[in-house]
Amino acid sequence: MKHTRTVSILLAALLLSALLLAGCTQQQQQAQPQDVKIGAVVSLTGVGSNVGKHMKQSAEMAVSEINAKGGVFVRAYNKKLPITLIVADDETKPDSGVKAVTKLTSEDNVDILVGGWSSAVTVATLGVVAEKKVPYVVTGASTPDVTRKAGVDTSYMFHYCPTTAMYGEYTILFTDHVIRPAINAKFNFTEDRPLRLAILYQDSAYGKGVLNGVVNTINAENLKIEIVSNQSFKTGDADFRTALTAIKAAKPDVIYAAAFPAEQSQIVVQARRDVNLNTIILAVETNDNPDYYKGIARFGEYSILESRFSPFTAAPSSVAAADARFKADYMAKYGSFPDMMGVSTYEGVYVAAQAIENAGTLDKAAVRDALAQLRMPQIVEAIKGGFITFSPDYREVQFELFMTQLIWDEQAGECRPKIVWPDTVKEKDFVLPVWYEPGSAP
């Protein structure tokens, strides 16, 4: 009996020791993570799949480059930790985006999020991010709501791409400063003739954001631009002929379309081929994607594309060498040209890594603070002032933008962009094609 009792006590002690040891090991494991987990939110399916592919590949490229150098130095552990990239597909749908971010933050327990392309999808995830308090470097979604939406805590959201307000304003200023004078000069219109602008926008946070950016700029700058047609379409639409026919009836001088690449290429083709709109079509930067150049074929010739990174050209700047190197590395790794959203996501991974290194810990609040105070040299894309910093009010980054005009390239068998604005970086002058027809007489 006594023997049994002794054995029982010994067993209990052994069990207690084992539990304590397990607890210690677990605590040690918690204290010593094996890696830095970065969650990439990308659209691998749905209307954004051609962009999502580039975002995923670019993020993977950044991770492999950082890991090749040993990973991210985390001061709290006094060592470099490799990055593990966990990719989640938001299917370019708001509900699937919420699922993707919930999985990354709850099941995968990522330390930081990178990516997010569709504005509608990214805005839908704001609640999850606010609840989980995981820093999120948004590299694609351009609605200002990403960091400015009222009624939800957006303090963990960091906007690493221009907003719809920024590029809406930039494109309209280009239209006023360059296209309007060119039309007036060619057709002997008076200086005070208002330019006739038609807008075709996606009925989403992104499309409405662009529309607001345009309207606000015209009003704020008191520009001689009149919006003569204002058409919307549903995300994923492929038939724009009737909307374009309505636009044609309004006799526009130029059309500004706010669409995703798969939509925008159809808009350009249907406008020029089917509806016979002999006008200049302006596109948003998200279309600076290799598939877009393929999709528009020759119909995109002389159209305008606002940009900050193009697969086929680069503005002369201090990051021109980095731009060329990124393109060469991407081509070597994936056998294709990169796109703009891809390069943002590539940089987003570096931004995330730098913030963790600056924070010296994986504590999410500390990483958030490090992002807010970040000041790191520009990487591939040119940033105003040369340093990546998030604005103190809405955590937005100011990129150097430029306008390109697409010119047919016989050798490539596709259009290629030439920078036409601003004057400091332009490769050629903007031209009105011979087939161009203005909307109406003065």
Add this chain to the structure above:
Amino acid sequence: MALDFGILLQVLFWGLYAGCIYILLATGLSLIFGVMKIVNFAHGELLMLGAYITATVFVLTGINPYSIIILTMLVLGIIGIAIERLGFRPILGTSKLNEIFLSLGLIYVIQNAAALIWGDERQVLTSPYQTVTIPMGPIQLPVDYIIIIIVTALILVGLTLLLKKTSLGKAIRATSQNRKGAMIVGINVERMDMITFGIGAGLAGAAGTLWVVSGQVFNPYIGSLPAIKAFAIIILGGLGSIPGAIIGGLIYGIAENGAAYFLGGVWKDAISFLILIVVLIFRPTGLFGESGE
């Protein structure tokens, strides 16, 4: 908004073109429903398969994509027969729920199979006549759309001749009108089911070819919305009625484009269903439907 005749003509033409795709899809669906009394929710996926088969053959051979329509219809006909034999026949006459869940399941099976084979990126095909237009009064009509309208008309004429003038067509119609009566007079109704399903799938395949040739974007998920609209069209036209499907398809195509022009693009899809609701209030059996169907 100025009501210019040329502009209205153009909107009408876009409606006719859109109507062609709907007509082919809805006619096949209506034919299948008329004979078998089943609702195949995966009918739009057959259009999607038709689009991919056309694109694949075009890319591999470079032959005129319009000539691929016959091959596409044949391949889809065989796929349709396989679906009927292996899927619907074993459960025919059991519960309607079985038929519904089978066709819903087929949507995912076909979509995922297509994604595995071709990937799920959005693709576009360039027609050899992409740049050719024909002046017609005040408007320039792309030759591709004129061909599409002619091809659709030819297919419908062929289908009508098949159903009205051949013994096979008469047997199909007999099965559609009275299944038991058809059996009594010696018609093999199961064979009619199989052939009808094959024809319906072939028509969806033709719609897929025209979808691709007209330069519309395609991926494995394009079939869902056209299928929903095709259902609405056959309800509007009258369940099982081929003329109803044709008229309904035209109404939808023109109404959608008219709504997009006069009300804005976001009304494009909604207007079709508004028309359906209005028609069903005043004529619950649809435009060409008979009571009791």
